[in-house]
Amino acid sequence: MTVGLFIPCYVDQFYPGAAIATLQLLEKLGVNVVYPQNQTCCGQPMANSGFEHLTSGCNRLFLENFADFDYIVAPSGSCVLHVREHLHDEKIAGQAAGVSKKVYELTSFLTDILNVESLPSRFPFKVGVHQSCHGQRGLHLSQMSELVAPAFSKPGKLLNMVKDIEIIQLDRVDECCGFGGTFCVAEEAVSAKMGKDRVADHLRHGAQFITGVDMSCLMHMEGILRRQKSETKVIHIAEILNAE
Amino acid sequence: MEKHDKDHAELSEVFNKDEDRVNWHDETLWWVRAKRDKAVNQLPEWETLRDLASQIKHNVLGSLDIYLEQFEKNALANGVHVHWATDAEEHNKIVYQLLTEKSINRMVKSKSMLTEECGLNDYLAEHGIEVIDSDLGERIVQLAKEHPSHIVLPCIHKKKEEIGELFHEHLGTPAGVSDPQFLTETARQHLREVFLTRRAALTGVNFAIAETGEFVVCTNEGNADMGAHLADIHIASMGIEKLIPERKHLGVFLRLLTRSATGQPITTYSSHFKSPAEGKEMHIILVDNGRTTQLGREDFRNSLKCIRCGACMNTCPVYRRSGGHSYQNAIAGPIGSILAPNLDMEAHADLPFASTLCGSCSNVCPVKINIHEQLYKWRQVIVQSGKAPAGKKMTMKAMDITLSSPGAYRFAGKAGRLALKFIPFAVNNNLNPWYKHREMPEPPAQSFREWYRSNRNSK
Secondary structure (H helix, E strand, C coil), rough: CCEEEEHHHHHHHHHHHHHHHHHHHHHHHHCECCCCCCCCCCHHHHHHHHHHHCCCCHHHHHHHHHCCCCCCCCCCCHHHHHHHHHHHCHHHHHHHHHHHHEEEEEEHHHHHHCCCCCCCEEECEEEEEEECCHHHHHHHCCCCCCCCCCCCEEEHHCCCCCCCCCCCCCCCCCCCCCCCCHHHHHHHHHHHHHHHHHHHHHHCCCCCCEEEEHHHHHHHHHHHHHCCCCCCEEEHHHHHHCCC | CCCCCCCHHHHHHHHCHHHHHHHHHHHHHHHHHHHHHHHCCCCCCHHHHHHHHCCCCCCHHHHHHHHHHHHHHHHCCCCCCCEEEECCCHHHHHHHHHHHHCCCCCCEEEEECCHHHHHHHHHHHHHCCEECCCHHHHHHHHHCCCCCCCCCCCCCCHHHHHHHHHHHHHHCCCCCCCHHHHHHHHHHHHHHHHHHHHCCEECCCCEEEEECCCEEEEEEECCCHHHHHHEEEEEEEHHHEEECCCCHHHHHHHHHHHHHHHHCCCCCCCECCCCCCCCEEEEEECCCCCCCHHHHHCEEEEEEEEECCCHHHHHHHHCCCHHHHHCCCCCCHHHHHHHHHHCCCCCCCHHHHCCCCHHHHHCCCCCCCCCHHHHHHHHHHHCCCCCCHHHHHHHHHHHHHHHHCCHHHHHHHHHHHHHHHHHHHHHCCCCCHHHHCCCCCCCCCEEEEEHHHHCCCCC
């Protein structure tokens, strides 16, 4: 099995640690991983701003870079959801549909495809888990608090395999952090307030780290934590699962 | 409708100047959401009910013309007068005409978001007719000369002290009194006089049943009943999408409505109106006002399934922190943001962007409207029709050029990270909205791609 590593643009540029951890974790689990070096961005920032019609270049590049892999894995729920829902190319519609089905967010790839049951990782800290909306409500990585349905969590299942980790409980289990792509600057006041409130919930319950499947939400909360000169850090879930 | 001076983002910024109030507003509505969660979790069949309601409404929207004619025929047979209004103005004129024919210049009205949508109160006031809203929350915003900020909880933005002041000014309560029980009793006495003296009453309609020609009005205060039973003429205004095919379907919707809205099992009053009492008149106004246009928009059609429970507002993290008035539409929140652009895309171009697309709204919706997906789709429609701000277009075009070319992307990435690292003042200032409340990410020494090239064989 060969996996194409899809690294979201802002992770490539600002959070290489999350990408390195993803690569190392997959390799540790015996997967042959290739990082196609001409990838850029899935086009989500434009599409969510109403400019989906400008994303054909991104779509074409994505298909060129990833069409040949057995699976495509990314450490992001949001970018994966975008590709799943919006990757298209009029000239090769069938191929685009086939490729988008092969795209997996990291934790669901580990639980659903690799069927990981144990991990050698250890992370002796109090950790708050942020449910990123696109991963949770879009990709159904974990049960949503609005529904009357049995609880489950793919990221949670993996975190439970980590030695010495303490997962804290939150007052609001799955409220949005307010990042929302360009929303974070276009609706600055509400976005920042949502971020502050989300961070406060984690701090109130003693989180030393806030983790999640999406670095974008974590980047948002990190910006607020650092402004408050908090000791609490953000960390991508891949870095915890890869920690020893 | 005219273009608004301020958009949702600007009004939200004003709302957020008072953080304590934002916290209070957020927590009050979150409490309602939590009550809803508790109520729905007592029904194991909850998700099945949502599916069923959604499918019933799907059927209604697919054969709306047939159900409307069936409803009209049965209502007429019940002795009810039926009127058809193409738009808000026609609706308002019909009400005005019905009142003037009977020389009535004072009317009592129970809650009807449709009349808010149509601007009925202002229209009648301009024509010399006084309207008193009998829903307590609506009466409060009416006294404050404001509009409801929430479709179920019209004065949720007001603290009890502010209501006390309003009552002191308008209803003569002692200054400084804000005890809810005392204020409610004052409102009861005030409204009792209104109920007893008004010859005309207008109500909304929650559900209209095609099979029987009857309609159902849900209230917690009994104010619709008090108004309608005491008046000589009862006018019921309803959007054409309020229909359900048969009486038996009502059970599905009544179980969903109030659990979603407030966490109650059912409204205190679910009143069925079928035919007028002897010597009295009952009129139904069937209002289109853009609904058939929305019905013709395939991507947005099922927004017409809405039963106005307000659950999407209570759960919306943006609504809770921006307040209903920031939406500048009779119906605020997520559902308002997908309904409003249908009525006037230019005036409401900001609303589909007033969301993080988190999707919580679609999950609480009792009729399973895909609200957040429609917000996404409205964004595309608004941009394609040239309603996006010019600055945004330039940014997006530049983003497209950069992201479509690996070389340009690598260069821009390097430039971006270098800029962050070496000239932080260029971005870390108040011209950058991010920086107002958040630090910028710390730029790493190298990108992942650079790391990969030096740590893995280039493949």
